Amino acid sequence: xxxxxxxxxxxxxxxxxxxxxxxxxxxxxxxxxxxxxxxxxxxxxxxxxxxxxxxxxxxxxxxxxxxxxxxxxxxxxxxxxxxxxxxxxxxxxxxxxxxxxxxxxxxxxxxxxxxxxxxxxxxxxxxxxxxxxxxxxxxxxxxxxxxxxxxxxxxxxxxxxxxxxxxxxxxxxxxxxxxxxxxxxxxxxxxxxxxxxxxxxxxxxxxxxxxxxxxxxxxxxxxxxxxxxxxxxxxxxxxx
Amino acid sequence: xxxxxxxxxxxxxxxxxxxxxxxxxxxxxxxxxxxxxxxxxxxxxxxxxxxxxxxxxxxxxxxxxxxxxxxxxxxxxxxxxxxxxxxxxxxxxxxxxxxxxxxxxxxxxxxxxxxxxxxxxxxxxxxxxxxxxxxxxxxxxxxxxxxxxxxxxxxxxxxxxxxxxxxxxxxxxxxxxxxxxxxxxxxxxxxxxxxxxxxxxxxxxxxxxxxxxxxxxxxxxxxxxxxxxxxxxxxxxxxxxxxxxxxxxxxxxxxxxxxxxxxxxxxxxxxxxxxxxxxxxxxxxxxxxxxxxxxxxxxxxxxxxxxxxxxxxxxxxxxxxxxxxxxxxxxxxxxxxxxxxxxxxxxxxxxxxxxxxxxxxxxxxxxxxxxxxxxxxxxxxxxxxxxxxxxxxxxxxx
Numbered sequence: 001x002x003x004x005x006x007x008x009x010x011x012x013x014x015x016x017x018x019x020x021x022x023x024x025x026x027x028x029x030x031x032x033x034x035x036x037x038x039x040x041x042x043x044x045x046x047x048x049x050x051x052x053x054x055x056x057x058x059x060x061x062x063x064x065x066x067x068x069x070x071x072x073x074x075x076x077x078x079x080x081x082x083x084x085x086x087x088x089x090x091x092x093x094x095x096x097x098x099x100x101x102x103x104x105x106x107x108x109x110x111x112x113x114x115x116x117x118x119x120x121x122x123x124x125x126x127x128x129x130x131x132x133x134x135x136x137x138x139x140x141x142x143x144x145x146x147x148x149x150x151x152x153x154x155x156x157x158x159x160x161x162x163x164x165x166x167x168x169x170x171x172x173x174x175x176x177x178x179x180x181x182x183x184x185x186x187x188x189x190x191x192x193x194x195x196x197x198x199x200x201x202x203x204x205x206x207x208x209x210x211x212x213x214x215x216x217x218x219x220x221x222x223x224x225x226x227x228x229x230x231x232x233x234x235x236x237x238x239x240x
Numbered sequence: 241x242x243x244x245x246x247x248x249x250x251x252x253x254x255x256x257x258x259x260x261x262x263x264x265x266x267x268x269x270x271x272x273x274x275x276x277x278x279x280x281x282x283x284x285x286x287x288x289x290x291x292x293x294x295x296x297x298x299x300x301x302x303x304x305x306x307x308x309x310x311x312x313x314x315x316x317x318x319x320x321x322x323x324x325x326x327x328x329x330x331x332x333x334x335x336x337x338x339x340x341x342x343x344x345x346x347x348x349x350x351x352x353x354x355x356x357x358x359x360x361x362x363x364x365x366x367x368x369x370x371x372x373x374x375x376x377x378x379x380x381x382x383x384x385x386x387x388x389x390x391x392x393x394x395x396x397x398x399x400x401x402x403x404x405x406x407x408x409x410x411x412x413x414x415x416x417x418x419x420x421x422x423x424x425x426x427x428x429x430x431x432x433x434x435x436x437x438x439x440x441x442x443x444x445x446x447x448x449x450x451x452x453x454x455x456x457x458x459x460x461x462x463x464x465x466x467x468x469x470x471x472x473x474x475x476x477x478x479x480x481x482x483x484x485x486x487x488x489x490x491x492x493x494x495x496x497x498x499x500x501x502x503x504x505x506x507x508x509x510x511x512x513x514x515x516x517x518x519x520x521x522x523x524x525x526x527x528x529x530x531x532x533x534x535x536x537x538x539x540x541x542x543x544x545x546x547x548x549x550x551x552x553x554x555x556x557x558x559x560x561x562x563x564x565x566x567x568x569x570x571x572x573x574x575x576x577x578x579x580x581x582x583x584x585x586x587x588x589x590x591x592x593x594x595x596x597x598x599x600x601x602x603x604x605x606x607x608x609x610x611x612x613x614x615x616x617x618x619x620x621x622x623x624x625x626x627x628x629x630x631x632x633x634x635x636x637x638x
């Protein structure tokens with residue numbers, strides 16, 4: 001199972017008329033659809049200084065607000081911008097992916113993609129390791145906003161959105177157990193997916209995926225080269 | 241009640257007493273012994289109405305629900321963590337298993353996200369084939385619902401019809417992709433294969449069957465007075481509250497919200513080129529949810545016929561690099577899954593695999609309204625409400 005191999009359509013791809021499109025185009029990265037632009041403009045006007053940074057990202061608006069304005073941003077989005085629909089709330093851990101332990105000795109998960117070692121932050125930046133981000137949509141306007149805020153590592157807290165969007169309840173419980181930051185004002189932060197006695201926060205980057213570390217990925221064992229392919233190609237592919 | 245608690249016949253006075261009095265006596269005794277306070281009922285984790293392992297802890301006062309707490313996570317597979325350990329082409333295999341009834345529709349948003357980050361566009365024929373298969377998954381998913389919803393209110397026959405007709409659609413999907421449930425057919429930049437020989441004619445025939453099947457369900461289920469009694473004004477979701485809970489898809493449209501991501505999200509697949517209609521129902525109850533899904537099944541079949549008519553020719557794969565490396569960036573792609581809004585927030589750092597993928601699955605949010613929705617309903621209605629919301633456990637637990 002050469003999972004990295006692109007489909008056997010490579011020969012067809014060679015004659016594809018729009019071959020030039022394979023070149024990465026920078027332009028769609030910074031576009032903003034009209035609906036999202038209108039929402040962004042209103043939010044910026046209302047929040048003022050509480051917005052740290054905003055950016056356009058593939059037609060969407062990404063707004064990073066100060067942690068103390070997180071709840072206020074939700075209120076404004078819900079009450080004034082008409083974003084009545086909560087899509088999700090989730091966390092991000094920007095810590096660079098640690099090298100898999102034991103990978104050098106030939107065990108462990110050598111098939112996992114190698115991520116860059118340096119810390120970089122995504123669209124609209126981040127002040128530190130942890131962030132919360134959420135997506136709200138307006139069912140009338142057919143447009144939405146992506147909101148982000150930073151979590152200070154000494155408090156590991158941010159305001160809960162439950163009072164604005166009741167659906168935030170489960171999303172915040174999930175983010176709490178997966179990342180370990182708490183939501184002030186949440187009615188009952190208890191485990192959602194994990195058993196009550198579970199220790200650790202699985203989606204943190206330093207939480208190892210043990211099943212993948214104690215033994216090599218089974219998919220690697222029976223790799224056979226594709227017809228017309230050098231036997232060593234696949235390892236090279238993973239390394240690249 | 242035990243008969244020994246009653247006065248033994250020997251001690252009875254001589255006079256003849258009406259036996260009905262003994263019955264009243266027994267009843268009185270039962271009423272004293274039975275606790276009429278709250279009762280906790282644990283529904284599931286393995287209950288036929290939950291399609292998997294959803295547990296509902298329900299606090300009852302008599303037949304009425306005072307509070308309900310869904311316990312999820314029995315099937316949590318940690319896909320968000322796993323995606324950080326796999327490459328982009330491998331991840332489509334994982335996300336096939338999120339909503340296993342419409343796996344193809346799960347793949348599309350993720351592949352779109354990767355394509356957008358890479359600046360690749362799938363060729364028109366691939367886009368059309370993707371749209372056909374997405375709509376076929378929708379039809380298959382809804383046919384199962386249309387049949388199985390009948391089953392939950394005690395009608396056995398619709399379930400057989402639903403399963404039978406879904407099989408025709410699954411056969412179509414299998415003919416193209418090789419898999420009934422987990423096609424894993426999307427590739428970044430296009431598709432694995434083209435339609436097989438004779439597919440178009442076969443597909444048209446099956447669509448005719450789907451129309452007939454929808455008519456049958458309309459007569460058999462919607463026209464049934466018992467079904468109406470069990471579903472009308474049961475489990476009403478107000479539109480604003482539903483949206484604030486993140487309820488999406490047909491469930492929200494059944495509450496009168498005219499919002500369909502196929503039309504209202506960032507344009508994806510070939511929906512802009514089709515002539516179709518978004519169906520809504522003002523009532524917001526279980527009946528409305530059934531009605532909307534029935535109309536949407538027909539609409540999807542109409543879409544498939546239009547797509548087959550307008551199918552462009554050409555390649556099915558764009559030119560993609562041998563090793564798929566996705567440039568750094570992040571993108572949010574949300575699409576209309578049969579169950580609601582399915583979205584992926586993909587954050588890439590330029591490696592062969594994503595740095596973080598937030599999987600927004602429809603059933604998770606659809607079910608999160610249950611504690612509110614079940615408050616005050618009667619126990620038998622729990623089952624129809626669960627069936628009417630129509631969730632897939634894999635889509636809740638991810």
